[in-house]
Amino acid sequence: MSPDATESTAFEPHDHQDCIVRTVAEAEAHCAREKLRLTPIRRRVLEILLEEHRAMGAYDVLSRLTAEGLGAHPPLAYRALDFLVSHGFAHRIARLNAFVACGRPGENHRPAFLICRSCNSVAEAHIPTDSSLLGDEAAAMGFKIESASIEAEGICPACSEAN
Amino acid sequence: MSPDATESTAFEPHDHQDCIVRTVAEAEAHCAREKLRLTPIRRRVLEILLEEHRAMGAYDVLSRLTAEGLGAHPPLAYRALDFLVSHGFAHRIARLNAFVACGRPGENHRPAFLICRSCNSVAEAHIPTDSSLLGDEAAAMGFKIESASIEAEGICPACSEAN
DNA sequence: TGTGAGCGTGTTACTTGATAACAAACCGAC
DNA sequence: GTCGGTTTGTTATCAAGTAACACGCTCACA
Numbered sequence: 001m002s003p004d005a006t007e008s009t010a011f012e013p014h015d016h017q018d019c020i021v022r023t024v025a026e027a028e029a030h031c032a033r034e035k036l037r038l039t040p041i042r043r044r045v046l047e048i049l050l051e052e053h054r055a056m057g058a059y060d061v062l063s064r065l066t067a068e069g070l071g072a073h074p075p076l077a078y079r080a081l082d083f084l085v086s087h088g089f090a091h092r093i094a095r096l097n098a099f100v101a102c103g104r105p106g107e108n109h110r111p112a113f114l115i116c117r118s119c120n121s122v123a124e125a126h127i128p129t130d131s132s133l134l135g136d137e138a139a140a141m142g143f144k145i146e147s148a149s150i151e152a153e154g155i156c157p158a159c160s161e162a163n
Numbered sequence: 164m165s166p167d168a169t170e171s172t173a174f175e176p177h178d179h180q181d182c183i184v185r186t187v188a189e190a191e192a193h194c195a196r197e198k199l200r201l202t203p204i205r206r207r208v209l210e211i212l213l214e215e216h217r218a219m220g221a222y223d224v225l226s227r228l229t230a231e232g233l234g235a236h237p238p239l240a241y242r243a244l245d246f247l248v249s250h251g252f253a254h255r256i257a258r259l260n261a262f263v264a265c266g267r268p269g270e271n272h273r274p275a276f277l278i279c280r281s282c283n284s285v286a287e288a289h290i291p292t293d294s295s296l297l298g299d300e301a302a303a304m305g306f307k308i309e310s311a312s313i314e315a316e317g318i319c320p321a322c323s324e325a326n
Numbered sequence: 327t328g329t330g331a332g333c334g335t336g337t338t339a340c341t342t343g344a345t346a347a348c349a350a351a352c353c354g355a356c
Numbered sequence: 357g358t359c360g361g362t363t364t365g366t367t368a369t370c371a372a373g374t375a376a377c378a379c380g381c382t383c384a385c386a
Contacts, residue, residue: 011304039334059371073337078373094257094314097343097372112297114306125300134275134315137288142320143277149258150313152297157305200353202363222342236366241344260343260372 011114011123011156020050023105027089030106036087041070045080046089046101054121055098093122095151113149116156123156183213186268190252193269199250204233208243209252209264217284218261256285258314276312279319286319 027046031038038046048064049056062077070076081099084090089105092098093113100122102111112125127150138145190209194201201209211227212219225240233239244262247253252268255261256276263285265274275288290313301308318326 011306037334041335057372071336073335074373075337075375076335079335095312097260114297114301114304114308116306117309123304123306125297125304127297134277134288134290134313138277138315138317141277141286141288142323143279143286143315144317144323145277145315146280146317148313148315150297150311151257152301152308152311154301154307154309160305160307200363204364220343234365236364237344238346238366239364242364 011121011158016051016053020047023050023101026105030087030089034087036083041065041076042080042083044068044070045077046084049084049090049099049101053101054119055093055096055100055115057096057098061099091124093151094149095153096120110148111150113151114156115151115153116159117153118155118159121156121158125152179214179216183210186213186264189268193250193252197250204228204239205243205246207231207233208240209247212247212253212262212264216264217282218256218259218263218278220259220261224262254287256314257312258316259283273311274313276314277319278314278316279322280316281318281322284319284321288315 024043024047027043028038030036044065045061048061058074058077058081061081062072062074065076066072081090081092084101085092085099088102088108090099090101091111091113093100093115095115098120100113103124109124110127112127114123114125116122134148135145187206187210190206191201193199207228208224211224221237221240221244224244225235225237228240229235244253244255247264248255248262251265251271253262253264254274254276256263256278258278261283263276266287272287273290275290277286277288279285297311298308
């Protein structure tokens, strides 16, 4: 499972339709293995996130669902998003109060996010899993880290060119 | 300005009153140097954050201000908090939609936050300034990082003992 | 072939977080 | 003193997130 040089990130042109289909299939397989239910709404929300390939607010997702006749109440979107996040199919970007589909579902990874402040596209970078950067200092203070997130904001290549 | 072994973090017992007085004095000096105005409201908000030594929502701060007869409108709190954050006297914790006083005002630092999920106390850890961790990977993608934040959640020593 | 437990969804209402827009007051400089 | 910029007062509104409870499906087990 070495980093693949041709792996697609949000910042590189890639066969997007294929990327959606493949990721949904992976999610389906994962759910089957884990006896989770990828219900129509959950599946649709995952697809929507994948289609956009950028951070979307819960209400953005909701309005897509509403447009498709799938319902109009906030909990609808939040519940689906919570499911996706808690099972690793999506991530929450705290800085933006938004959500983005995971680029490597199933893989147990420590994502860091590169967020374009111009177009909101989000790419995942990978932190070397042995890097204990914070861990040592936290341990010295007696603090037990349970989860950590790294979010970097800047300009993506496309917006940089377009400036 | 080397890291001081006796430096106080939110997780260690320390002379809190002194810590407040000293930090406010530092903020005052800094504002004088930079020709910034540490108005009564801004100063009071800083004191409130320092008194708590934990992440506070803007509305928590506002209710303190209101109780003290200083006003009751959200912009009051947000404007003061924006001032404090933009001049380095406080930080915003995205994960919590909350604010915390800066532990090292004036120093140009790259903070990482250790957030106790039990009591919301927040300590700042320091990232080695030469660590380019993300930088290399971002550069390879053509992404220009402008700012980054690291937020770790877990259990602080006090809550860990109390469990 | 129920039936009931657990999960997912529908719905209402609400809390919390954040900002837009404009008016009034303050303050320092010239 | 008066002008310009900053700060504060005020109203209103938008955006994000959740509580609470009812309904209904489905799957296992009797």
